[in-house]
Amino acid sequence: MEKKLTKEEVLHVAELARIAVTDEEIKKYQVELKKLLDDVEKINEVEGYDDEILIAPWSNHTDLREDAEGEMLEPKQVLENAPRHSGNYIQVPVVIGESEGA
Amino acid sequence: MKYLDKTITEIHELLKSKKIKPIDLVEEAYENIEKSDLNAYITLNKEEAIKKAKELENVEVDDNLLFGLPIAVKDNICTKGLLTTCASHMLDNFLPIYNATVVDKINAANMIIIGKTNMDEFAMGSSSRTSYFGAPHNPWNTDKISGGSSGGSASTIAARDVLFALGSDTGGSIRQPASYTGIVGMKPTYGRVSRYGLIAFASSLDQIGPMTKNVYENALLLNVISGHDKMDLTSIKEQDEDYTRLIGKNIKGMKIAIPNFFVSDIVDNEIINKIKKTAKTLEKMGAKVDYIDMKYLNHAVTLYQIIAMGEASSNLARFDGIRYGHSKENPKDIRDLYFGTRAEGFGKEVKRRIMVGSYLLSGKNAREYFYKALSIRDDMKQEFTNVFKKYDYIIGPTTTTTAYLLTDPMDDPRKSFMDDVLVIPVNMAGLPGLNMPIGFDKDHMPIGMQIIANSCEEAKIYQLASALEKELNLDLNPWGGKKDE
Numbered sequence: 001m002e003k004k005l006t007k008e009e010v011l012h013v014a015e016l017a018r019i020a021v022t023d024e025e026i027k028k029y030q031v032e033l034k035k036l037l038d039d040v041e042k043i044n045e046v047e048g049y050d051d052e053i054l055i056a057p058w059s060n061h062t063d064l065r066e067d068a069e070g071e072m073l074e075p076k077q078v079l080e081n082a083p084r085h086s087g088n089y090i091q092v093p094v095v096i097g098e099s100e101g102a
Numbered sequence: 103m104k105y106l107d108k109t110i111t112e113i114h115e116l117l118k119s120k121k122i123k124p125i126d127l128v129e130e131a132y133e134n135i136e137k138s139d140l141n142a143y144i145t146l147n148k149e150e151a152i153k154k155a156k157e158l159e160n161v162e163v164d165d166n167l168l169f170g171l172p173i174a175v176k177d178n179i180c181t182k183g184l185l186t187t188c189a190s191h192m193l194d195n196f197l198p199i200y201n202a203t204v205v206d207k208i209n210a211a212n213m214i215i216i217g218k219t220n221m222d223e224f225a226m227g228s229s230s231r232t233s234y235f236g237a238p239h240n241p242w243n244t245d246k247i248s249g250g251s252s253g254g255s256a257s258t259i260a261a262r263d264v265l266f267a268l269g270s271d272t273g274g275s276i277r278q279p280a281s282y283t284g285i286v287g288m289k290p291t292y293g294r295v296s297r298y299g300l301i302a303f304a305s306s307l308d309q310i311g312p313m314t315k316n317v318y319e320n321a322l323l324l325n326v327i328s329g330h331d332k333m334d335l336t337s338i339k340e341q342d343e344d345y346t347r348l349i350g351k352n353i354k355g356m357k358i359a360i361p362n363f364f365v366s367d368i369v370d371n372e373i374i375n376k377i378k379k380t381a382k383t384l385e386k387m388g389a390k391v392d393y394i395d396m397k398y399l400n401h402a403v404t405l406y407q408i409i410a411m412g413e414a415s416s417n418l419a420r421f422d423g424i425r426y427g428h429s430k431e432n433p434k435d436i437r438d439l440y441f442g443t444r445a446e447g448f449g450k451e452v453k454r455r456i457m458v459g460s461y462l463l464s465g466k467n468a469r470e471y472f473y474k475a476l477s478i479r480d481d482m483k484q485e486f487t488n489v490f491k492k493y494d495y496i497i498g499p500t501t502t503t504t505a506y507l508l509t510d511p512m513d514d515p516r517k518s519f520m521d522d523v524l525v526i527p528v529n530m531a532g533l534p535g536l537n538m539p540i541g542f543d544k545d546h547m548p549i550g551m552q553i554i555a556n557s558c559e560e561a562k563i564y565q566l567a568s569a570l571e572k573e574l575n576l577d578l579n580p581w582g583g584k585k586d587e
Contacts, residue, residue: 016460017415018422019453020445029457032515036411036458039516040471042404046478048397053473054480056306057292057532057557058336065332077199083429092424093436 003038004030106130106265110167110319117170118163124155124170124214131172131216134263140239140248142258144177145185146217154214161212167322169212174258174267177218178225179310180299181205184215188301189233190223192421192428192447202299203334204268204310204327211326216264220254223449224418225275225303227251228521229508232451237508240283241580242547246505249279250518255313256283260580266323267313272303273406274500274525276311277537281500281550284539284578286320286567287313291557292532293338295324296331304413307406307529315578317538317568321345324560338558348565354388356566357493363399364498364524373499376549380540381497383573389566396489398482402527403519405482408462408475409530415459421447454515483531490556495566499524500537500550525552534560538567539578548578 005013010029014021021029075088084091105113105127116122128151135143151172158170175181178188180198182205187193201209208215222232230253231237240248241261248257252269256279259267269276271289280287288311295310302308312323324345331337360381365374381391423429423443430442448456462471489496502523511517528535534557537550555563 013457013461016464017453017457018419018440018444019448019457020441029454032454033458036407036454036515037461039519040404040407040458040462042401043408043471043474043478046398046401046404049478049481051477052480053476054483055476056336057483057530058306058338062335063339073199078425081196081199081426083423083427090424093433093439095436 003034005034005037006030104130106134106262110265110322113171114163114167114169124158125152127170127172128152128155128214128216131264134261135217135258138241138261138263140241140244140257140261141236142220142238142254142261142263143174143217144187144189144220144235144254147184147215150184151214151216158212158214166211168266168326171213171266172216172264173208173213174216174219174255174264175205176221176252176255176267176269178221178270178301178303179204179268180301181215181218184218186218186301187234188224189221189235190447190449190452191234194234194428196427198299200299203296203331205299207327207329213266213326219252219258219267222251222253222451224301224414224452225251225270225272226414226451226455228274228278228518230254230279231508231512232449234449239508240505242284242505243545245507245509246547247282247508249282249505251275251279252287252313253279256280256285256287259283259285259313259315262315262579262581265314265319268310268327269313270300270308270310271529272307273410273529274522276313277500277525277535277550277552278522280313280537282505282548284548284550284580285313285315286317286536286538287311288320288324288536288560288563289528289534290324290328290560291338291534293336294328294341294534294558294560296329296334296337298331298333302417304410305417306413307410309529317564317571318346318349320536321349321561321564343561345561345564348561349568351565352388353384353566353569356389356495358384358389358391358495358497359394359489359493360391360498361396361399361496362393363396365393368523369499369502370504372543373502373504373549376541377497377499377551380551380570384570387569387573392493394489396485398478398485399527401478402482402530403523405475405479405530406522406526407458407519408471409479411455411459412463412472413459415456415463418452418456423447451518479530482527486531486533487556494555494562496554497551500552504543504545504547504549528552528554533557534563536563536567538571539576540570540574541576
């Protein structure tokens with residue numbers, strides 16, 4: 001018997017990732033995600049390291065830019081890539097009220 | 103007449119003496135691309151490239167050897183007004199409104215962008231087969247993969263379509279396809295090349311780098327694209343060097359380490375033998391080669407799975423169907439818009455990685471996995487630093503096998519990680535690493551070797567690579583003169 005996640009576990013992960021999944025996909029993910037999650041368990045086999053962490057291999061001091069006015073993007077240009085817009089605004093579905101979503 | 107087969111200095115002289123014009127090179131590049139038919143490009147930039155070439159006729163040819171030369175750009179690097187898809191349905195209509203810093207730099211060097219190259223979707227994969235637009239082919243055997251994720255860039259360079267291409271390397275995505283296709287690919291030190299305008303996959307690992315057919319041209323392109331950029335917080339400050347400066351110097355007395363893990367049973371025998379033979383060649387050239395043990399190399403894939411998938415899940419959260427990219431039609435509410443857009447827009451590999459990454463960063467898992475991975479990552483970097491106290495270079499094979507068939511199964515989600523087992527450690531530690539071809543297997547598919555050095559030692563890598571390139575003197579034209587018949 002192939003090792004796999006439960007349907008509920010897959011739905012939980014898909015929820016975290018904000019990705020809709022079909023019943024057929026759930027069946028595949030039960031096996032595929034299990035393989036990857038088993039793989040990452042191997043981290044517990046590593047021994048002898050200290051507590052220091054490396055977030056990024058980079059040693060510059062944080063050097064923030066001056067708080068000065070820079071180049072501005074044209075709203076028209078920005079909106080050209082937006083799937084739905086009206087005037088200078090990007091349109092989104094109703095967020096509060098009509099459904100239990102969000 | 104073929105100009106792009108000539109050396110870069112020959113082409114430059116022809117341009118300078120006005121015997122040829124940039125448009126001749128651009129036209130030749132498009133002829134090559136159409137003839138080789140490798141699916142290496144997602145978008146061609148023909149109209150603009152011709153326009154730019156004509157404009158350059160009025161510009162005096164300076165001492166910049168790259169003046170007027172065509173270049174291919176991986177499709178995860180933003181080009182203003184030119185489609186930038188990341189090989190994803192999610193961005194198949196995306197027109198960037200600004201240029202990546204590297205694109206501004208290649209424009210400033212008067213290079214001509216010929217098109218955007220095919221790749222694994224969002225650079226996630228090892229064979230470019232996760233591309234929404236189908237996989238590119240390997241010119242050495244068109245039934246085989248050209249590797250990934252910068253597979254299109256590798257394919258078009260190997261095929262001699264153009265001399266220059268940009269790739270990006272998060273866990274080997276420049277070096278591994280370079281190995282499979284017999285070209286030179288450099289992943290520079292983290293921070294060497296600005297990531298501004300590179301569509302992020304895993305921000306602490308991503309780095310843009312040059313892909314070319316030889317070492318010298320590779321160093322020339324790194325000269326153009328490197329440099330401090332205030333738009334990238336992780337950009338290295340005060341860098342201004344000529345990466346070609348050590349090319350031509352001998353390697354007498356250089357100390358080279360080969361980690362035993364790199365020649366262990368995970369690697370095909372034929373490749374191990376080629377590496378050992380190359381090590382002997384390097385010894386004859388005056389270098390000293392030792393086989394050493396390194397404790398953390400075999401854990402790199404696990405660290406990569408945790409760190410790269412974790413960072414990817416966060417970076418790719420921006421694709422929500424609202425500001426740009428694919429968007430679900432007639433969503434019934436905001437939740438439906440998010441979930442539907444991402445279900446429709448992302449491919450299988452990307453979804454898997456986002457899901458696992460989201461899980462690894464959620465709740466107590468962040469400490470259980472992600473934090474632990476960062477701790478081991480620090481020790482892995484320390485181990486490299488210690489090796490470089492005693493050695494100038496670490497070398498080894500770039501890949502465990504040569505390029506495999508495009509039709510090989512894709513059903514094991516771990517396969518794409520294991521293909522990169524030898525190249526991932528370099529990204530973890532932020533080090534520079536280069537692939538160069540060192541020979542062929544029994545089916546005449548290229549075998550590659552990676553050369554790793556300490557942070558910011560790219561020039562030293564080019565020194566070793568060019569010395570060896572000269573010594574090996576391989577015939578690296580996959581068409582073997584047949585293409586023009």
